[in-house]
Amino acid sequence: MQKHNFKKLTIWIDSMDLCDLIYRYTETLPNKERYNLISQLEKCAVSVPSNIAEGSGKRTYTHFAEFLTTALTSSYEMETQLLICEKRKYGNSNELKMLLNKIEILNTQISNFRDKIL
Numbered sequence: 001m002q003k004h005n006f007k008k009l010t011i012w013i014d015s016m017d018l019c020d021l022i023y024r025y026t027e028t029l030p031n032k033e034r035y036n037l038i039s040q041l042e043k044c045a046v047s048v049p050s051n052i053a054e055g056s057g058k059r060t061y062t063h064f065a066e067f068l069t070t071a072l073t074s075s076y077e078m079e080t081q082l083l084i085c086e087k088r089k090y091g092n093s094n095e096l097k098m099l100l101n102k103i104e105i106l107n108t109q110i111s112n113f114r115d116k117i118l
Helices: 010-026 032-054 061-088 093-117
Strands: none
Touching: 010 032, 010 093, 032 061, 032 093, 061 093
């Protein structure tokens, strides 16, 4: 297996950008959500690029694909938490829609890349 430089992967770059946006968004959420939605959103946001990076160092594409699947599931979890924010009317609705759109695009990118390496 040819090793991937994760720092050059579009999915890693995009997930790092999304992570930064999530951290900015969580700063606007109610303080009462500090140990619930805020914590969960930030953990998921960190998990996505972290799993992409970790998987890129694995010995086979099959192992890499498993870490991409973990990144994808964290992204789906993050999407769900944002939908809860939407339902609770937390944060700026335009910013929330932008985040949901970026997650949808990223999910497609990760899925396509995973399919490509298998």
